[in-house]
Amino acid sequence: MTTNKKLPARRQRILDFIQSFIEENGLPPTVRDIQKACEISSTSVVDYNLRILNRDGYLNRRPDVARGIELLDDSGQPMSSVPKVQVVGRIAAGAPLPAFSTEESASGQEFDTIEVAPELTRRHGRLYALEVQGQSMIDALIDDGDVVIIKPSERAEPGEMVVAWLKQEEEATLKKFYPESEQVRLQPANSSMSPIFSSAENVDIRGKVVSVIRKFG
Amino acid sequence: MTTNKKLPARRQRILDFIQSFIEENGLPPTVRDIQKACEISSTSVVDYNLRILNRDGYLNRRPDVARGIELLDDSGQPMSSVPKVQVVGRIAAGAPLPAFSTEESASGQEFDTIEVAPELTRRHGRLYALEVQGQSMIDALIDDGDVVIIKPSERAEPGEMVVAWLKQEEEATLKKFYPESEQVRLQPANSSMSPIFSSAENVDIRGKVVSVIRKFG
DNA sequence: GCCTGTTGAGAACTAATGTTTCAAAGGTGT
DNA sequence: ACACCTTTGAAACATTAGTTCTCAACAGGC
Numbered sequence: 433m434t435t436n437k438k439l440p441a442r443r444q445r446i447l448d449f450i451q452s453f454i455e456e457n458g459l460p461p462t463v464r465d466i467q468k469a470c471e472i473s474s475t476s477v478v479d480y481n482l483r484i485l486n487r488d489g490y491l492n493r494r495p496d497v498a499r500g501i502e503l504l505d506d507s508g509q510p511m512s513s514v515p516k517v518q519v520v521g522r523i524a525a526g527a528p529l530p531a532f533s534t535e536e537s538a539s540g541q542e543f544d545t546i547e548v549a550p551e552l553t554r555r556h557g558r559l560y561a562l563e564v565q566g567q568s569m570i571d572a573l574i575d576d577g578d579v580v581i582i583k584p585s586e587r588a589e590p591g592e593m594v595v596a597w598l599k600q601e602e603e604a605t606l607k608k609f610y611p612e613s614e615q616v617r618l619q620p621a622n623s624s625m626s627p628i629f630s631s632a633e634n635v636d637i638r639g640k641v642v643s644v645i646r647k648f649g
Numbered sequence: 650m651t652t653n654k655k656l657p658a659r660r661q662r663i664l665d666f667i668q669s670f671i672e673e674n675g676l677p678p679t680v681r682d683i684q685k686a687c688e689i690s691s692t693s694v695v696d697y698n699l700r701i702l703n704r705d706g707y708l709n710r711r712p713d714v715a716r717g718i719e720l721l722d723d724s725g726q727p728m729s730s731v732p733k734v735q736v737v738g739r740i741a742a743g744a745p746l747p748a749f750s751t752e753e754s755a756s757g758q759e760f761d762t763i764e765v766a767p768e769l770t771r772r773h774g775r776l777y778a779l780e781v782q783g784q785s786m787i788d789a790l791i792d793d794g795d796v797v798i799i800k801p802s803e804r805a806e807p808g809e810m811v812v813a814w815l816k817q818e819e820e821a822t823l824k825k826f827y828p829e830s831e832q833v834r835l836q837p838a839n840s841s842m843s844p845i846f847s848s849a850e851n852v853d854i855r856g857k858v859v860s861v862i863r864k865f866g
Numbered sequence: 867g868c869c870t871g872t873t874g875a876g877a878a879c880t881a882a883t884g885t886t887t888c889a890a891a892g893g894t895g896t
Numbered sequence: 897a898c899a900c901c902t903t904t905g906a907a908a909c910a911t912t913a914g915t916t917c918t919c920a921a922c923a924g925g926c
Contacts, residue, residue, distance in 0.1 A: 442873095458719055458727060459676050462913055474875045479915070481873090498715035498882060498913055502675055510675060547766035549862075573790045573863075575838065593865045621792065645766075646790075646861040648810045659903090679883055691905050696885070698903085715883055715912060 439490075443481050445470050447490060450503060460501040507558045516545040517553070517561045517581060523595070523604050524565040546579055548643070556583045556642050562595070571620040572606045578646045580606065582639040593621070593641040599634050606641060656707075660698050662687050664707060667718060677718040723774045733762040734770070734778045734798060740812070740821050741782040763796055765860070773800045773859050779812070788837040789823045795863045797823065799856040810838070810858040816851050823858060 439447070449469045453461040461469070463478045472478055482501070486493050489508055494500030505511040546561050553559060564578045572593075574580065580595075588594045594609045596618060607618035607628065616635045618628040656664070666686045670678040678686070680695045689695055699718070703710050706725055711717030722728040763778050770776060781795045789810075791797065797812075805811045811826045813835060824835035824845065833852045835845040 440873095459716055462715070463915090464913065472874090474877085475914085476876080476916080477874055493914095496881065496914065498679070499676055500914085547768040549764035549766055551764040570790070570839075573787070573792045575790045622787075641865055643865065644861075644863040648858055648860065657903090680885090681883070689904085691907085692884085693886080693906080694904055701902095710884095713884065713911065717884085 442470065442472075443485060446478070446481055447485065447503075450491070450501060454503070460499040462499055505553065505557060509558070511550070511553065517548050517559045519544040519546055519561040519563055519579065521562060522565045523562040523580065523606075524568060546645070548581060548645070552581065552643060559583055559642060560639070569606050571622050571625045573621050574606060574644055575646060578644055580641055581643040581645065583642050584639045586637055588637050588640055595638040595641060597636040597638055598630060599636060604638075609637065659687065659689070660702060663695070663698055664702065664720075667708070668720060671720070677716040679716055722770060726775070728767070728770060734765050734776045736761040736763055736778040736780055736796065738779060739782045740779040740797065740823075741785060763862070765798060765862070769798065769860060776800055776859060777856070786823050788839050788842045790838050791823060791861055792863060795861055797858055798860040798862065800859050801856045803854060805854050805857055812855040812858060814853040814855055815847060816853060821855075826854065 446466055449466060450461060453465065453469070463475050463482070466472070466478050466482075467475055470478075482491070482493060485491050489504060491504055492502040492510065494502070502510050548559070548561075560582045562580045562582060564574050564576060564580060566576055569575075569578075582595055585594075588609045590610050592609055593606060596605050596607060596609070597603075598605065605618065605628075607620055610617040610619060610627075611632070614632060616630050616632050618630065618635070620627065663683055666683060667678060670682065670686070680692050680699070683689070683695050683699075684692055687695075699708070699710060702708050706721060708721055709719040709727065711719070719727050765776070765778075777799045779797045779799060781791050781793060781797060783793055786792075786795075799812055802811075805826045807827050809826055810823060813822050813824060813826070814820075815822065822835065822845075824837055827834040827836060827844075828849070831849060833847050833849050835847065835852070837844065
């Protein structure tokens, strides 16, 4: 995990430039591109700052490779190429909810993945996906086969759409979350359906729903 | 538009390699990377083939720039960086349907755009997006604020989800398309709702629905 | 003061990488 | 066979771009 202190102005400027350069040109900048854009007098100064950004986990440098800079996101994952999100399992009424294993990302391959808009991972960091099975989420306007993008979290702000696990009922559900003193109101997205009320202890929040994706064909 | 003839094996292999290289490494390959991967004896042969791929619109080359190869999609747009899809307007019951202007992509800026998974544009080429306004598409499990990704098309295969314009009713709708001899059956995604029947002349197909995206936060 | 680590500037060095040249081998149609 | 075009090959060339070296300004700590 990168330190979250704010960087010196010049170093922040370099980082910002690299990101915008990649977005505009589809490939990383050279040391000299950075030098010109950030008004730095010498390539060695750029190199020096890149070295520090590398050490502190903001980016990766491939030695002796032209344009070999790779930006890393907050969790140290490369964010250059296509963001692929692990589909960690299926979600269905009555079925147990797979855990979002915070580690194991690098080793445990052999997972289904789904591509998402880069903006999502840029905004939210590490994400997971669940494929919805069956019609049980129809009250949240979520169909069989839809993919739900999740940001793991134990907590949520009032009004946010969450993945909730109801302990007693042994049921997973996607609802809007409203804490009300000692109990919790779980409101379906479809406003014509009635909410569920449950005691706070009975409700485990597993993550926030960041996006829902439905594909055809 | 690129010619759609199938390419010679070696040239196809080069194209495929470039694409996978970019996906794996986040930057384009060098001429020599291609040479090794595609088992070509000389860099000049690579250069020769790249020149032809460039001429035929499969890719772009930035002269004198290391790794300056940029892949183009079927409509000649760069597909390296983030695929942004134009949000051409809103769709709502009773409102006219904005046209998918096949041209004007480069010039007419100042459009809202939405990022989508690169895989979508890779599979379907040029796409457009509509933001759904109101609850009128609720029978398709599409909520207010959802974004519908459209591939422009005048025709559709049976069972595909389409953007249909009902001339008499002056109404846009998202339904599954089933032609039945002289009439058309438009089936809501929600199987508990009943289909609409209309004469074939009354139904204009504007495009196929490729994906539906819902965002939170 | 004196040291030490950080940041900066300028230039030179070297490896990486795009480009060019020249030649030859395969095709295809006449 | 001939002319013509595409494709392949090997090597050299030129530029780009990563790296390193030297020197200097500056700040904090002892």
